[in-house]
Amino acid sequence: MSTSSLGSGSGRSARAGRRAGVGVTRPGLVWAVPATVFFLLFALLPLVLVAVLSFTSWDGVGAPTFNGLDNWTKLLHDPVMTQSIWLTLVLTVAGVVVQTPVSILLGVWAAGHQRNRAVLSAVFFIPLLLSATAISVVWRAILDPNFGVPSQMQWLFGDGNLMGSQSGAIAVLTFVGMWQWTPMHALLYQGGARAVPQVLYQAAAIDGAGKVRQFLHITLPQLRNTMITSVILMLVGGLTTFDTVLILTQGGPGTDTTNSAYYMYQQAFKSFDFGSGSAIALVLVVVATLISLAVVRLSGYDKMRGTTEGL
Amino acid sequence: MRRRPNYLAGLGSLVWLVVVGFPLYVLLISTFRTRSSYSSEGPLSFPEHLTLKNYVDDFSNGFGQDFLNTVIVTVSVVAIVLLVVPPLAYAIVRAQGRTIGTVFRIFLLGLAIPAQAVIVPMFYVISKAGLYDHLIGIILPTAAFCLPVCTLVLTGAMRDISNELYEAMAMDGATPWRVFWQMVVPLSKGGLSSIVVFSALQAWNGFLFPLILTQSESTKVITLGLYNFQTEHGVDVPGLLSAVVLSMLPIFIVYLFARRALVQGLMGVGGK
Numbered sequence: 001m002s003t004s005s006l007g008s009g010s011g012r013s014a015r016a017g018r019r020a021g022v023g024v025t026r027p028g029l030v031w032a033v034p035a036t037v038f039f040l041l042f043a044l045l046p047l048v049l050v051a052v053l054s055f056t057s058w059d060g061v062g063a064p065t066f067n068g069l070d071n072w073t074k075l076l077h078d079p080v081m082t083q084s085i086w087l088t089l090v091l092t093v094a095g096v097v098v099q100t101p102v103s104i105l106l107g108v109w110a111a112g113h114q115r116n117r118a119v120l121s122a123v124f125f126i127p128l129l130l131s132a133t134a135i136s137v138v139w140r141a142i143l144d145p146n147f148g149v150p151s152q153m154q155w156l157f158g159d160g161n162l163m164g165s166q167s168g169a170i171a172v173l174t175f176v177g178m179w180q181w182t183p184m185h186a187l188l189y190q191g192g193a194r195a196v197p198q199v200l201y202q203a204a205a206i207d208g209a210g211k212v213r214q215f216l217h218i219t220l221p222q223l224r225n226t227m228i229t230s231v232i233l234m235l236v237g238g239l240t241t242f243d244t245v246l247i248l249t250q251g252g253p254g255t256d257t258t259n260s261a262y263y264m265y266q267q268a269f270k271s272f273d274f275g276s277g278s279a280i281a282l283v284l285v286v287v288a289t290l291i292s293l294a295v296v297r298l299s300g301y302d303k304m305r306g307t308t309e310g311l
Numbered sequence: 312m313r314r315r316p317n318y319l320a321g322l323g324s325l326v327w328l329v330v331v332g333f334p335l336y337v338l339l340i341s342t343f344r345t346r347s348s349y350s351s352e353g354p355l356s357f358p359e360h361l362t363l364k365n366y367v368d369d370f371s372n373g374f375g376q377d378f379l380n381t382v383i384v385t386v387s388v389v390a391i392v393l394l395v396v397p398p399l400a401y402a403i404v405r406a407q408g409r410t411i412g413t414v415f416r417i418f419l420l421g422l423a424i425p426a427q428a429v430i431v432p433m434f435y436v437i438s439k440a441g442l443y444d445h446l447i448g449i450i451l452p453t454a455a456f457c458l459p460v461c462t463l464v465l466t467g468a469m470r471d472i473s474n475e476l477y478e479a480m481a482m483d484g485a486t487p488w489r490v491f492w493q494m495v496v497p498l499s500k501g502g503l504s505s506i507v508v509f510s511a512l513q514a515w516n517g518f519l520f521p522l523i524l525t526q527s528e529s530t531k532v533i534t535l536g537l538y539n540f541q542t543e544h545g546v547d548v549p550g551l552l553s554a555v556v557l558s559m560l561p562i563f564i565v566y567l568f569a570r571r572a573l574v575q576g577l578m579g580v581g582g583k
Contacts, residue, residue: 025480027487031402032414035395035458042436042455043421049432060434106327109320120324122570124331128577129562131516133534134555137541138338141548142354149337152353179330187577211319240425243518247538261427268431269523278431285428289420 047285053278060272071279080255081280084263087170091259092238094174095181096231103182103230107189108219125183132180136247139176166256169249173257176244181237185230192226193219228298236291239284260284342366342553349549365553373528374554377536381515384450384532388514389507391454392461396506400465401495405477405487415466421459426452426519437524448524449532453517454510461506468502469495501575508576515562533558 054071058064075081110121127135142148143162150160163169200218209217242261245251251258251266258266260280268277337354343361344352352358403415433452434443442448472495480490496503518534525531531539537558540551566573 025477025485025487025490026405026407027398027402027491029402029406029408029410029414031398031406031487032411035399035462036414036417038391038395039418039421039455039458042433042452043424043429043458044417046429046432046436047424049435050429053432053435058435064435102327105320105323109324112320120328124324124327125574125577126331126335126563126566129512129566130559131518131534131537133516133518133537134558137537137551138334138555140541141341141552142334142337144548147350147354147548149354152355179334182327183331184577187574236423236425240427242427247541261425264427265430268434274431274435281428281431284425288423288425288428291423293420 050278050281050285053275054282056275056278058274060268060274064275067275071275074276075279080258080263081260083255084258084260084280085283087257088239088241088259088261090170091173091177091241092235094170095177095238095241096234098174098178099182099185099234100227100231102178103185104189104220104223104227106182106186107191108193108215110186110190111193125187127180128183128187130180132243133247135176135180136244139172139179140248143172163249164253166253169253169257172248173241173244176248177238177241180244181234185234188226188230188233189223192223196222232291232294232298236288239287239291338552338555341549342556344549346547346549354548365549366557368550369554369557372540372550372554373531374533374536374557376529377531377533378557380446380530381532381534383446384453384517385511385514387446387450388454388457389510391450392457392506392510393503396458396461396465397496397499397503398491400462400469400499400502401487401491403462403466404469404472415462418459418462422463424456424459426456430519430523433520434523442524444525444527444530446525446530449517449520449530450514452520452524453514457506457510457513461510464505464509465499465502468499468505472498504572505576508573512562512577 053064055066055068056064057067057070106124110117110124130138143150145151145160145162145164148160150157150162154160161168162172196219200222201214204214204218240261241259242265245257245259245262246265249257251262261284264277264280264284267280268274340358341349341354342365343363344358345360345362345364348358348360399414399418402411437443437448437452440448442451476494476498477490480494485493516534517532518538521530521532521535522538525535533554537551537554540547540554544550
């Protein structure tokens with residue numbers, strides 16, 4: 001830790017500096033105190049509290065009272081809970097499967113030297129600027145079966161009630177998720193693709209490899225690390241999809257699109273059963289933390305590498 | 312090497328242009344229609360009569376107040392982030408000992424804490440602190456949830472400052488405070504603008520914390536305004552969509568003028 005924190009600028013001179021005993025002034029820990037205290041109070045304290053609250057019964061107004069494992073046993077036998085976990089997995093996997101190929105292609109394209117690239121990519125990345133709320137509201141209006149686009153394009157949409165069935169509603173959520181997140185992941189891949197050494201392509205071209213083979217045998221393997229980061233971000237995002245569900249489907253039809261995050265919101269803030277809500281939240285925390293540990297391990301952030309390479 | 316245009320990728324990019332452009336087209340033209348023309352002519356055709364009435368109505372429906380609240384939240388969140396993250400990143404990059412490594416790991420773990428996961432206890436904490444339904448009650452958690460990413464981005468930027476520069480400053484007998492102000496801050500401008508962009512975007516587009524932590528008209532932010540508008544006047548699509556356009560206008564103007572900085576900021580958010 002202490003050796004690598006000396007900076008990535010130039011390892012040799014850092015070591016030389018230390019050997020020569022140059023006394024470099026260093027900030028004390030006190031510089032980290034304000035941010036850390038703030039973060040502990042507003043992000044980590046709630047994390048501990050959610051565990052405590054999951055063993056209580058609380059209606060949001062009075063004081064929470066302990067009820068042991070009641071919330072947990074209730075959840076175990078709750079068919080909606082089981083279904084919501086299944087749904088969360090389906091939405092998450094669908095998101096990764098749909099977004100990954102599109103964002104790789106788009107990112108690799110944007111890293112190249114195509115004509116009109118600047119103008120086109122300026123348009124491509126507009127979804128990044130919009131709030132999930134705005135995106136959901138717009139798509140809901142556009143996909144409205146009576147007044148939206150389906151009513152004018154019946155050759156494509158049939159009766160147009162896309163969100164009336166479970167498979168339709170899941171498809172809509174996946175599509176809107178793709179619309180919203182692909183640009184962000186394309187940006188990651190664009191950075192990754194730019195960092196691929198040109199020598200590799202030149203060597204491949206001399207060997208007579210075409211564009212497609214270059215893409216498959218050079219670009220894709222070289223993007224492995226970017227892919228890990230991107231997929232993990234998609235997993236965490238997919239697990240916690242909430243705004244789009246709330247606005248596009250309200251978890252419906254019935255409970256057909258009630259994923260865990262939405263179910264947690266419903267239990268806590270609609271049914272005022274904050275204990276059960278906390279238990280669901282805790283499940284989300286544990287899963288997300290496991291994934292975050294994976295981020296730290298797989299991406300090498302914990303080795304404190306410079307993070308600007310590839311930008 | 313001769314560069315041939317890649318037709319396949321070009322075609323793909325045109326498909327994506329339609330996928331992104333089509334909803335934006337429907338969004339924009341719908342805002343210039345009357346309600347009746349929206350339901351009679353449908354959302355696709357070009358409207359016979361263009362009107363600005365929807366935009367005017369948005370303001371009489373309280374959009375001005377929502378806008379002001381959102382500006383207050385955004386400015387405050389950015390201010391908090393700028394106040395606490397640079398010293399933290401400086402310490403992470405330069406301080407010695409094991410403790411600072413632990414601190415860095417805590418923030419890295421925070422990267423994957425979803426806001427939904429802590430929203431129940433957040434409601435508890437904010438209520439107990441008497442901050443429920445106050446803008447400050449949204450500002451504090453929003454800022455806290457910006458910290459992990461901002462720390463990661465800024466640490467990356469500061470780590471690129473070479474050790475020789477620190478040594479040179481040390482030769483001059485500079486204190487950590489002077490090193491920070493005269494060297495670290497000016498040299499990490501790129502990282503600083505990234506974290507400003509990221510936290511501003513987060514705060515401007517934030518929805519969950521306002522949804523749970525406020526309830527009055529006087530503390531409503533834009534995203535919540537859109538959500539309420541849809542639940543209350545779901546049939547007035549042109550009115551709703553014009554509010555969407557107004558909500559994205561400030562960010563869009565920034566995007567037009569500072570696309571490069573904004574995209575770099577967002578790229579930094581990805582971590583790599």
